[in-house]
Amino acid sequence: MTRRTASWLLVMVVALSALVVAAVDEGEPKTNADRAYSLAKDFACPVCQGQSIAESDVPIARTIRRNLRIWVDEGQSESFIRDELVSIYGEDIDYSPSTDGISALVWVLPIVGGVVAAAGLTIVFRRWKAEAISEASAADEALVAAARRERHDD
Amino acid sequence: MIMQERQAFWIVLPVAVALGLLVLLLATGDPASERNNTFQLQGEVAPLIEGPTIDGGWFDIDDERGRWVIVNFFSTSCVPCIVEHPELVAFSDAHDALGDATVVSLAFDDRAENVVKFFQDNGGSWPVLAQDTGEIAVQYGVTGVPESYIVAPSGVVVGRFIGGLTAAALDDAIATLTGADT
Numbered sequence: 001m002t003r004r005t006a007s008w009l010l011v012m013v014v015a016l017s018a019l020v021v022a023a024v025d026e027g028e029p030k031t032n033a034d035r036a037y038s039l040a041k042d043f044a045c046p047v048c049q050g051q052s053i054a055e056s057d058v059p060i061a062r063t064i065r066r067n068l069r070i071w072v073d074e075g076q077s078e079s080f081i082r083d084e085l086v087s088i089y090g091e092d093i094d095y096s097p098s099t100d101g102i103s104a105l106v107w108v109l110p111i112v113g114g115v116v117a118a119a120g121l122t123i124v125f126r127r128w129k130a131e132a133i134s135e136a137s138a139a140d141e142a143l144v145a146a147a148r149r150e151r152h153d154d
Numbered sequence: 155m156i157m158q159e160r161q162a163f164w165i166v167l168p169v170a171v172a173l174g175l176l177v178l179l180l181a182t183g184d185p186a187s188e189r190n191n192t193f194q195l196q197g198e199v200a201p202l203i204e205g206p207t208i209d210g211g212w213f214d215i216d217d218e219r220g221r222w223v224i225v226n227f228f229s230t231s232c233v234p235c236i237v238e239h240p241e242l243v244a245f246s247d248a249h250d251a252l253g254d255a256t257v258v259s260l261a262f263d264d265r266a267e268n269v270v271k272f273f274q275d276n277g278g279s280w281p282v283l284a285q286d287t288g289e290i291a292v293q294y295g296v297t298g299v300p301e302s303y304i305v306a307p308s309g310v311v312v313g314r315f316i317g318g319l320t321a322a323a324l325d326d327a328i329a330t331l332t333g334a335d336t
Contacts, residue, residue, distance in 0.1 A: 047297045059263035063288040088295040113172030120165035
């Protein structure tokens with residue numbers, strides 16, 4: 001393994017580690033209030049543009065926040081709460097797209113695109129690299145020799 | 155170079171197709187502006203409304219089976235609610251005599267003392283719930299006030315009014331729905 005390859009590997013390991021830590025290390029909500037607030041961030045305010053229930057201060061968002069707290073205090077599961085709100089306000093309220101039906105493509109397509117792009121780029125870069133180190137032809141050498149002569153003459 | 159361009163094309167193509175499908179999928183969804191039109195309760199049994207009324211009584215929507223119920227969510231500080239109130243009074247007065255329909259009002263994000271004063275000042279003799287109505291409002295899918303739901307004599311939610319309503323609009327809706335409800 002060359003030093004350059006090792007450097008790239010190190011960069012990849014650091015980047016991946018940072019992503020994993022960022023995704024996993026939010027920590028479990030410690031109290032019911034934390035859990036209710038965390039859930040509120042996962043749902044869109046039904047009457048606002050681009051605000052979650054946690055962010056919005058319109059009456060219905062405040063009311064839903066209070067309901068989330070009641071459900072959490074009652075010990076209801078996250079899936080129960082999600083199903084309940086979706087059944088009342090429709091799927092648009094849920095910021096996490098469904099993993100069923102055609103909506104699942106929202107999860108699948110970016111991954112497929114990324115994998116195809118990464119695989120394709122890897123193959124092509126290798127091929128281009130192999131082409132780049134191929135030996136110079138007689139015409140190439142003649143061209144270089146002519147250029148050198150011209151420079152020497154100057 | 156031509157070979158490299160061709161290779162690049164075959165990489166870009168599937169990625170572009172994937173991204174295009176993603177954009178198509180997102181673009182063909184319901185726009186956010188139409189979210190308010192979602193009415194999930196249509197055809198469902200009306201969520202339970204049960205609790206103390208501001209006149210010291212008790213209301214249970216299940217006791218109203220057999221007649222139409224207008225479930226009205228309002229707030230004393232909301233101008234359209236103030237404007238629609240006389241219409242609800244007119245509707246209630248007309249149907250109290252017939253006994254075929256009633257109104258129940260639920261204060262939304264409001265203080266009980268304000269609600270009591272509002273009804274003293276503006277009239278209205280139907281049941282009014284002013285406490286712990288938030289959970290009921292969410293069960294009905296309320297998005298703002300005034301918002302009213304028509305519950306058929308069978309106990310099923312059959313209509314919704316977003317914004318202020320009139321007695322005539324309520325009568326028209328009930329007349330239209332009468333044939334549909336059994």
